[in-house]
Amino acid sequence: MSRYIYSIIRCLPDPQTGEFVNYGAIAGDPVTGDWGIRQLSRTDRIRRFAPVAVLDVASGFMLRLETMIDAQRTPLESEILDEEWLRGLHHDHRNIVQLSPPAPILANSAQEALELIFGHMIIDPVPQPRQVSMNKDAITRELRDVYRRVDIDPSLVRKRPQVFVGAHVNYTVDFAIANGHAVQLTQAWSFRRSSLDEVSMQVKAWGYALDRLRGGEEARVIDTATRQISTIDAAVDLQVVVMPPExxxxxxxxxxxxxxxxxxxAQVHSLDDANAVGARAEMLVKGLESAG
Structure with missing residues (x-):
């Protein structure tokens, strides 16, 4: 086992009262660079007393951390994720999102450390680990790994970018393969959820935005991390990966x-067939490079 460090990530709907709820956790080995992050499988309990805007802040923070963890796996990345970095996050975040002071934990991997943390310190209403594999996060994690395994420059894989269609329609998609021009959009959906009305509304909102795109309205993709803008046309490759219903x-x-x-x-795949999405992206990128 190795020495990992972790912080529990908390959400405070009203920082003045000091009341908080555990939202997730981050754990990592500063020596090997093995880091992981995980949030609650469901946020139903938090929604009872936290406004949507507060949850958006917490979710955005988790996404930024996930992006930093992904980025430090690539060569020439300057920022080092170590104990001082985590301690800095604890010190700097004192508002809606707060982190507990970094503490040590023995584990064989970041994921094992997170399992221990969730097993003993964070109450997650969804049983582990079976239900974790059923939510959307499991699909997006697999897609991130799929894109890493194919021959694509990591900088082309845009995570959670925004697609703007026309003057007023926009939707945040899970992945876009883009560098000035988008060649693929990929969305993950889990249908093994209890909140089916929410899933249905999300699919319809996503479908409405992309139907406007397919109809030929002017559109663009904006990387939320770098703010880079890429054009996108009506014939863009559209991929969907689903966790099928039970x-x-x-x-x-x-x-x-x-x-x-x-x-x-859209091409629809099960999680077992997610590699096909990466293979298609690799082919599209190579075709774009040849054309250029």
């Missing part, structure tokens, strides 16, 4: 979504 009600929600996927000409 119950009858989940199946009905999935059937409705499949009609939207088909209408957009």
């Amino acid at each position: 119950t009858a009600s989940q199946e009905r929600c999935f059937d409705e979504a499949k009609e939207i996927f088909a209408g957009l000409g």
Whole structure:
């Protein structure tokens, strides 16, 4: 086992009262650079007393940390994620998002450290580990790994970029392969969820934005981390990776979504077939380089 350090990430709906709820955790080995981050599988309990704007702040913070962890795995990355870095996050974040003081934990990997933390210090209403594999995070983690395994410059993989269509429509997609021009958009959906109304509304909102794109309206992709803008055309490759349903009600929600996927000409894959998304992206990037 190795010495890892961790902090519990807390969300404070009203920092003045000091009341908080544990939102997630970050753990890493400063020596090897093995870092991981995880948030609650469900935020239903938090929503009872935290406004949507507060949850958006916490979610955005988790996304920024995830982006930093992804970035430090690439060559020539200047920022070192070590104990001082984590201590700095603890010191600097004293508002809606706060981190507990870094503490040591023995584990074989960052993921094992997070399992221990969630098993003993954070109450997650969804049983572990079975249900974790059923939410959307499991799909996006696999897609990140898929894109790392193919022959694509990591800087082309845009995580959680915003797609703007026309003057007023925008939607945050999970991944875009873009560098001045977007060649692929990829979205993950889990239909093994209890909040099916929420899934249905999200699919419809996503479908509405992309239907406007398919219709030929002017559109662009903006990387939320770098603010780089890429053009996008109506024929962009559209990929969807799903966690398929198990119950009858989940199946009905999935059937409705499949009609939207088909209408957009999206390629739909199960999680087991996610490698096909990376292979398609690699082919598109090589074709773009050849054309250039």
